[in-house]
Amino acid sequence: MDFPTLIQYGILISLGGTVFAGLIGLLVHTREAHRLAYGLLAFANIIGAITCFFFLKSGEVGVLIGSIPFGYSLTLGLDTLSSIFYLIITLVTTLCSVYAIVYVEHYKDTYHLPSLAIATSLFIFGMQMVLLSTNIAGFMIFWEIMSIASFFLVMADRKQASIKAALLYLVMTHLGAAALLAGFFVLSQGTLLANFSALQVIGQSLPVHAVTMAFILFLFGFGSKAGLVPLHVWLPEAHPQAPSHISALMSGVMLKVALYGFLRIIGMFPIMPSWFGMTVLVLGLASAIFGVLYAVIETDIKRTLAYSSIENIGLIFTMVGVGLFASSHGQYLLGQLCFIAAIFHAFLHAIFKSGLFLAAGVIVSETHTRNLEQMGGLTKRMPIFTGAFCLLALSAAALPPFGAFFGEWMFLQSLVRVLPTITADPIFLGVVVAALMGVAFVGGLAIFAMVKLFSIACLGEPRSESASHAKEPGGFLLAPILFLTILVIAIGAFAPDLFSLLKADTVISFDGLSKTLQIPSAASLSSLKLFSALVIVSFIVWIFRHLFSDSKNERSYHTWDCGQPITAGMEYTATAFSAPIRFFFRLLLRTKKAVTAIPIIPTNPWIARRTMELDTSPIFMEYLYLPIERGLMHVSKLVRKIQNGSIQLYLALIFITLIATLIIAL
Amino acid sequence: MNSIVITLIQAIIILGLAPFCMGLVRMFKARMQGRHGASPFLPYITLATFMRKQMVISTSTSWVFRVVPFVVLSTTIFLALVLPLASQGGALSSLSDFVVVAGILSLGAIFLVLGGLDGASAFGGMGSSREMTIASLIEPTVIVAFATVAIVSQTHLIDGMIFHEMSEILERPYLLLVLISLLLIALAENARYPVDNPATHLELTMVHEAMVLEYSGPYLAMLEYASALKLTIFSLLAVNLFFPVSLLVPGAGLISLVTVIGMTVIKLVVMMFLLALLESSIAKMRFFRMQEYLSVSFFVSLAGLVLVLINLV
Numbered sequence: 001m002d003f004p005t006l007i008q009y010g011i012l013i014s015l016g017g018t019v020f021a022g023l024i025g026l027l028v029h030t031r032e033a034h035r036l037a038y039g040l041l042a043f044a045n046i047i048g049a050i051t052c053f054f055f056l057k058s059g060e061v062g063v064l065i066g067s068i069p070f071g072y073s074l075t076l077g078l079d080t081l082s083s084i085f086y087l088i089i090t091l092v093t094t095l096c097s098v099y100a101i102v103y104v105e106h107y108k109d110t111y112h113l114p115s116l117a118i119a120t121s122l123f124i125f126g127m128q129m130v131l132l133s134t135n136i137a138g139f140m141i142f143w144e145i146m147s148i149a150s151f152f153l154v155m156a157d158r159k160q161a162s163i164k165a166a167l168l169y170l171v172m173t174h175l176g177a178a179a180l181l182a183g184f185f186v187l188s189q190g191t192l193l194a195n196f197s198a199l200q201v202i203g204q205s206l207p208v209h210a211v212t213m214a215f216i217l218f219l220f221g222f223g224s225k226a227g228l229v230p231l232h233v234w235l236p237e238a239h240p241q242a243p244s245h246i247s248a249l250m251s252g253v254m255l256k257v258a259l260y261g262f263l264r265i266i267g268m269f270p271i272m273p274s275w276f277g278m279t280v281l282v283l284g285l286a287s288a289i290f291g292v293l294y295a296v297i298e299t300d301i302k303r304t305l306a307y308s309s310i311e312n313i314g315l316i317f318t319m320v321g322v323g324l325f326a327s328s329h330g331q332y333l334l335g336q337l338c339f340i341a342a343i344f345h346a347f348l349h350a351i352f353k354s355g356l357f358l359a360a361g362v363i364v365s366e367t368h369t370r371n372l373e374q375m376g377g378l379t380k381r382m383p384i385f386t387g388a389f390c391l392l393a394l395s396a397a398a399l400p401p402f403g404a405f406f407g408e409w410m411f412l413q414s415l416v417r418v419l420p421t422i423t424a425d426p427i428f429l430g431v432v433v434a435a436l437m438g439v440a441f442v443g444g445l446a447i448f449a450m451v452k453l454f455s456i457a458c459l460g461e462p463r464s465e466s467a468s469h470a471k472e473p474g475g476f477l478l479a480p481i482l483f484l485t486i487l488v489i490a491i492g493a494f495a496p497d498l499f500s501l502l503k504a505d506t507v508i509s510f511d512g513l514s515k516t517l518q519i520p521s522a523a524s525l526s527s528l529k530l531f532s533a534l535v536i537v538s539f540i541v542w543i544f545r546h547l548f549s550d551s552k553n554e555r556s557y558h559t560w561d562c563g564q565p566i567t568a569g570m571e572y573t574a575t576a577f578s579a580p581i582r583f584f585f586r587l588l589l590r591t592k593k594a595v596t597a598i599p600i601i602p603t604n605p606w607i608a609r610r611t612m613e614l615d616t617s618p619i620f621m622e623y624l625y626l627p628i629e630r631g632l633m634h635v636s637k638l639v640r641k642i643q644n645g646s647i648q649l650y651l652a653l654i655f656i657t658l659i660a661t662l663i664i665a666l
Numbered sequence: 667m668n669s670i671v672i673t674l675i676q677a678i679i680i681l682g683l684a685p686f687c688m689g690l691v692r693m694f695k696a697r698m699q700g701r702h703g704a705s706p707f708l709p710y711i712t713l714a715t716f717m718r719k720q721m722v723i724s725t726s727t728s729w730v731f732r733v734v735p736f737v738v739l740s741t742t743i744f745l746a747l748v749l750p751l752a753s754q755g756g757a758l759s760s761l762s763d764f765v766v767v768a769g770i771l772s773l774g775a776i777f778l779v780l781g782g783l784d785g786a787s788a789f790g791g792m793g794s795s796r797e798m799t800i801a802s803l804i805e806p807t808v809i810v811a812f813a814t815v816a817i818v819s820q821t822h823l824i825d826g827m828i829f830h831e832m833s834e835i836l837e838r839p840y841l842l843l844v845l846i847s848l849l850l851i852a853l854a855e856n857a858r859y860p861v862d863n864p865a866t867h868l869e870l871t872m873v874h875e876a877m878v879l880e881y882s883g884p885y886l887a888m889l890e891y892a893s894a895l896k897l898t899i900f901s902l903l904a905v906n907l908f909f910p911v912s913l914l915v916p917g918a919g920l921i922s923l924v925t926v927i928g929m930t931v932i933k934l935v936v937m938m939f940l941l942a943l944l945e946s947s948i949a950k951m952r953f954f955r956m957q958e959y960l961s962v963s964f965f966v967s968l969a970g971l972v973l974v975l976i977n978l979v
Contacts (some may be wrong), residue, residue, distance in 0.1 A: 377730035379784070393778070400769040409765050416813045420820070423978040433971065436813065437806060444772075444805030448798050451776055455794070461726050462787035530761050532830060534770075537747070538740040541888075545736070549884040554721035559787045559880060566726075572783065572791025580799040584957040644751070 007063045010051025011078060014090055015128060017044020025114045035101050036546070037117040037312040041124065042097035047129075048090035052083045056501050065132055075195070076132040084343060084502055085132050085260040088350045092252045093124050095480035096245040096246075099358050102476040103245055104364050110157045111243065120246065123149035127257050133193045136184045136260060139261070143180070147173045147225075148256060153246045154238045165237035171296045172234040176224035180261075183217030186210050193539075196268065203270040211269060215276055219264050219283070225258035227310045228317060229287040230620050235310055236294070240302035240370065244361025247302060251309040254353030256346050259316060263339075266324065267587070274328040278431060281321030285315030286440040292442050293589060295449035296581050297616050300370045301360050304453050305353065312349045316342045316440065318545030319411050322435050325417075329428055337414040343502055348395075348491065349617075352404060355392045355452075355484035359385070362477055363457060366470040372574040377462035386458045388485040395488040397450040398443055401499070401531040403491030407589030408443060412436065445581070452577050461568040495527040528541065541660040575614060582616075669916045673756035675923065676914065679930055680746045685709035687901070687934050688843055688894040694942030711893065713887045721883035726786040734781035735881070735888035741774035742892040742899070750825045751902040752930050753914035758826035764812035764845060767824060771855065774892070775801035781889075782877030793876025800854055800861060800873070800937060803960045811847045811967040812975050824903075828910045835908055841978065843970035845908055850963035852900040855953075856893070856919065859944065860951040861959065871950060896954055901937035902930065 001009075021040040024033055055063065055078065067077035078086065100120070104113055124191035126146030133139040151173070187210075188194045188202055203211070224231040239247045268278075292313030298304040322337030362385060367375050379386045395402030400409075415436045422428045462468035470476070491498050545551070561565055582591055592615040597608040642649065675815060689706035696703025697892035723731070748762040748787070775797060782794035815827045829835050835842075854861040867875055878889050906913065912929045914922065951959060 011760065067684055201975040253860060257793075328959060370892075377726075379730050383729050390730070394773075397772075397776075398769075399773050399776075400766050405769060408948065409763075412809065412813075413763075416816050416822065419813075419975060420817050420978055427973060433975075437810065437968070440806035440809035443809075447772055447776065447805070451779055451798055455780055455783045459728070459730060459780060460782045460791075489677055526760065529758075530766060533747070533758060533761060534740065534744055535746050538736055541736055541740045541743065545884060545888065547715045549887075554883070556725050557722050559724040559726050559785045560789075561787070566787060570788045571786050572788065577795045577798075580795060580953070580956075584799070584803075624767040656951050 002566045003058060003060065004063045007051055007055050007060070007078065008065055011065050011076075011086075011132070014044045014048025015125065015132075016049070017041065017047070017200040018121050018125045020044075020127065022118050022125065023119030029114065034113045034117045035338055037121065038097040038101045038104075042101075044092045045084060045090040045097065045278060047091040049087055052078075052087035053501075055083045056080070056087065057413060074138045075127075075134045077134045077137075078132060081263060083132040084347070085256055086128065088256055088347060089124070089127050089131070089253050092249060092354045094250050094348055095483060096354065096358070099248075099361070099477055099480045102474060103361060103365070104243065107157075107243065112156075116153070116156055116243070119149050120249075123153060123246075123249070127253060130257055131260060134197075136188060136192050136199070140177070140181060140184065140192075143261075146254065147177060148258065150242075150246075150250060153250075154242045154378055156243055156246070157241070159241075162241040165234070165241045168626065169234040169238040169299070172224050172231065176221040176231070178221075179217045179224070180221035183221060183265075184216045186214040186217065186413075187265075196264070200268045200270075200538065203268060206270060208271065211271055212273075215269065217277065218262065218287055221641050222258045222265075223283060226255050226262070226317070227287070228283045228313065229290050229310070229576055230624055232287060232291070232310050233618070233620055233625060236253070236298075236306040236660040238617070239306040239309070240300060244302075244357055244364065246356035247305075247361075248354035251306065251357055252350040253356030255309060255313050256350055259313070259320075259342075263320070266320075272324060272328045274325055274427075277321050277323070277328055279316055279321070280324060281435060284314045284317030284319075285434070286317060287311070287444045288438065289314070290588075292445040292449060293581070293585055294616075294618060296445055296452065297393060297487065297578045297589065297591070299372050301363060301372055301453065301457060304353070304358070304372070305356055305360060308356075308446070308449060309349075309353055310354070311442060311449075314347070315408070315497060316346050316349070318435055318438060319345065322411075322415070322431065325431055327429070329420070329422075329425065331418065331428075334414055334418045338411065340342050340416065340499070340502065341407050341411040344410065344499065345404065347498070347502065348404040348407055348488070351484055351491075352392050352396045352488055355481055355488070356389075356396060357482070358481050359389045359392060359478075362473045362481070363470075364391075366473070367467040368462065369464065369466065372456045374464035374537050375457045375462070375467050376460045376568065376571065377467060378458040378470055381468075381470045385481070388478075388481050389458065390454055391485050392481075392488065393450040393454040397447040399447070401489075401492045401527065403488045403495065405492065406495040406499075406527060408439065412439060418644060444510055448578070448581065452574055456572075456574045456577060460571045461566075461575075463568045463571065485527065490635060493528050493531040588619075590619050590622075591618070667914070667916065667918055669755060669757040669759075671789055672753040672914045672916060672918070673758055673902050674755060676751055676753040677743075677747055679752045680895065680902070681743070681926060682895040683930065683934060684898045685713055686900045687938060688819060690935060690938040691897070691945075694939050695945055698928055698942055700948040713891055716882075716887035716890070717884050720872065720882040724785050724880050725962045727784045727880070730780050731784040731880070732885075734777045734784075735892075738774050738781075739888045739892045739895075741770050741777075742895045743976050745899055746895060748825075749892075749899060749903055750828055750906055750913065751899060752926055754825060754828060755916050756825075759823060762824040763822055764816060764824055764827075765809065765822075768808045768812070771808070772801060772805060774896075775855075778874075778877050778889075781881070781910040782879075785880035787880065789879050793873050793879075796873045797857075797877060798863075800956060800960070803957075804851055804854055804963075807960070807964045807967050808846055810964065810971055811844050811851065814967060814971040815841070817971075817974055817978075821940040828906055828913070829908065830910055832909075838972035838977070839972070843966050843973065845904070845978055847963045847967035847970065848904055848907070850959070850966070853944075854903055854959070856897050856900055858897075860948055861956065863924065864949050873953075898934065898953070901934060901941070905933045905937060 017040050021037040024037040062077055062079040067080055123146060126142045126149055129142035130139060130146060133142060151166055151170050154169055155162045155183045188199055227235040239250050288311050289305050291314050295304050295307035295311055298307055307609045319342035323335045327335035358407040364370055395404050398404045398408045415432050419432055595610055597610045599605050599608045689709045693703040693706045694899055727743050748758045779794040779798045782790035816822050821826045857864055862869045862873040866872055881889055914926045
């Protein structure tokens with residue numbers, strides 16, 4: 001069997017296994033059916049991941065997977081871009097499925113397990129097929145399957161809050177899908193069965209205003225799926241309501257599918273005015289800044305992670321925006337480097353964010369709450385798990401020597417190195433300096449958010465009864481989290497290898513333009529050297545501590561308490577921990593704090609019972625969406641005046657509408 | 667001497683002088699405030715005493731509490747190895763990429779914060795929250811300031827950012843803005859006035875001391891040593907970036923080794939004197955005014971960057 005055939009079989013096995021897992025959920029009604037379904041999902045997807053890995057390694061450009069005669073022929077294909085994202089999907093799905101085998105059994109009464117398995121398989125199948133589709137119709141059909149399946153997954157527990165979140169998600173995602181469909185209509189001039197390769201040709205003849213229109217529609221469509229500000233409102237509501245392995249898939253993978261779509265379509269645009277890139281950059285930076293600020297002040301563990309996803313997607317789109325802007329200014333090498341950094345960061349985000357969501361699932365099922373303020377003391381009760389959680393949180397903060405650092409490193413280095421060569425172009429200069437400042441600013445606050453997440457959830461004394469009974473999770477829950485942790489550390493040590501797997505080396509060795517821009521190639525910072533230097537130094541410090549002091553000479557005692565016994569209520573909470581940031585950024589966040597004091601003795605105002613109320617509701621809901629809603633309601637009230645029950649008037653209205661339609665259409 | 671040897675020599679010089687540096691600033695400060703003060707060599711004895719003492723570990727703490735001193739000290743020693751403090755072009759100088767250095771600095775700060783929170787006391791939380799705020803808002807300034815120097819010196823390694831002639835700096839007076847912002851960062855990173863008061867244990871003022879409150883014995887020694895090291899590193903880095911006098915380079919002889927040691931001591935004495943002078947003449951800022959301090963340092967470095975870019979046109 002030759003290589004393309006092997007790739008073809010590998011991909012087909014992963015698709016077939018995913019569908020079959022759904023069928024098991026549908027047809028088999030024994031108690032262990034879901035185990036079989038998730039096991040099959042894990043098996044099929046690991047095959048897919050291995051296939052994609054070897055495909056990327058081989059340097060093959062594209063492989064035809066097959067075609068479905070479906071009224072018209074729907075061709076499936078795999079190329080470099082889609083195989084990178086296919087690798088992300090299948091890898092994360094494998095780990096989430098292994099996790100789900102035991103995880104869903106904890107929630108037997110909350111979820112209907114067979115239908116959860118069906119929706120999960122359908123969701124994954126939709127995402128896989130979006131990547132493989134090579135024409136518009138296929139792309140849109142599977143995009144819808146992915147959206148609808150995830151809608152059902154968000155409301156899997158059938159609670160009021162979940163249904164509300166799911167409906168918000170449904171509205172936003174369908175506004176997005178409608179925009180995508182309209183965009184495709186404009187770009188393909190009505191031929192929705194066109195192949196993507198044909199689209200490129202059709203686009204050449206389009207007038208500028210049509211291309212602009214298409215760009216805005218696509219940015220809206222993909223932006224609403226990826227969670228760009230101000231279209232992100234559904235994300236912090238929907239992701240936390242889903243079961244944790246689904247949250248991991250939605251945050252880690254589905255957002256990347258939107259990124260894939262954006263990159264795929266943007267590559268086909270016939271023209272690229274520089275303000276396209278600038279718009280993407282502005283939206284990306286705004287998402288990153290608002291995402292990270294809300295991640296800092298949020299007190300719900302899964303919502304913190306959802307906001308952190310908005311931040312990371314914002315960073316990725318910032319990179320893409322600079323890349324587009326640079327390409328339209330003729331700086332192709334900088335453009336390429338930005339795209340590489342964006343894809344690298346997307347890859348790493350999928351890994352650490354799904355790890356963090358899986359870990360959050362373990363914490364929530366142990367402590368029975370999503371509120372950080374009722375957790376604490378987990379490090380003592382579950383040391384192995386919290387060790388992995390700590391490392392994942394550190395890598396989410398993009399710190400060296402962990403993997404996620406190198407994407408940001410690449411981006412910052414590229415920006416700094418391009419600055420001296422573009423001083424003649426003030427607008428370009430402004431864009432690069434803004435991106436540099438924005439990413440540096442967000443990087444700092446991301447550290448704050450992740451430290452808050454880990455330390456308030458895990459350190460100190462437990463703040464609630466159920467948190468004090470937390471136990472180390474079982475092997476099936478722990479193994480995927482440990483695997484992702486090891487992966488993040490390994491990528492940290494071997495970052496250049498991942499860069500070259502993602503085809504970065506083929507771009508970097510492109511030397512036509514390297515004279516104008518000194519390239520931050522992966523070799524100029526040896527990640528392995530950095531990693532080993534840190535490990536060796538720590539080891540030497542450890543040896544010296546044991547040589548020069550007696551390591552047994554210690555005793556246990558309670559924390560210094562100023563003479564009054566310490567209780568968990570005296571610990572810092574998430575709200576208290578983030579108070580300085582809330583204060584410093586009060587103009588942006590507009591949190592409302594009200595302290596009411598009720599004197600216990602009416603004559604003495606000093607001895608009082610005080611309560612504090614803190615409103616940290618997001619400003620976009622309050623200042624953008626609610627006014628729109630009020631406006632719509634107002635317009636509807638006005639329109640209602642013509643709805644007076646007289647059938648003659650309705651007939652007249654129908655007739656007027658018909659005439660008006662005919663006039664416009666003809 | 668080859669590059670490995672000079673890195674080792676630099677490590678020995680810095681690791682050896684760090685407690686002296688801490689003692690020196692305390693002595694200068696005492697003298698300026700009309701006290702006699704202790705000998706500058708006292709910190710050596712203090713650290714040695716800590717190493718022999720019994721540790722008291724709080725029952726509220728977990729493995730994190732025990733990992734913290736190792737990470738904090740290791741990251742600081744890592745910086746002492748890679749940065750151009752007493753030598754240039756050492757074996758590990760290829761790791762002195764400014765983004766990496768900023769990240770490693772944050773890593774140390776994070777673990778201090780975790781150690782502060784693991785004791786479950788309100789003091790630790792208070793210090794941790796403040797330290798994390800300062801550390802996370804300093805990060806953009808560090809990046810922008812070093813990016814500016816990187817553009818002027820055309821290298822991304824801090825090891826290469828050293829100017830050898832005074833005229834190189836006098837030709838570019840805007841670099842002074844970067845120097846100012848780096849000094850502001852250094853004061854904040856090292857928990858000195860006006861950001862933190864290193865001499866009190868008062869909940870209203872302390873940041874760094876609040877986080878290490880639960881530590882004792884060898885662990886406290888490690889943390890104190892790390893903060894002394896950090897002070898030494900920042901002082902020498904600030905001097906070397908702008909007034910590089912006698913650094914050890916690969917191939918140097920024994921005579922230059924003696925000059926380097928002598929000059930390093932002189933640099934430290936001068937810097938500690940200036941620091942003591944500063945701390946004796948200004949008041950500590952209220953914590954909730956820190957945003958002003960941090961935004962001033964950020965915009966000063968940004969102004970430096972913009973001037974550099976305008977000047978390149």
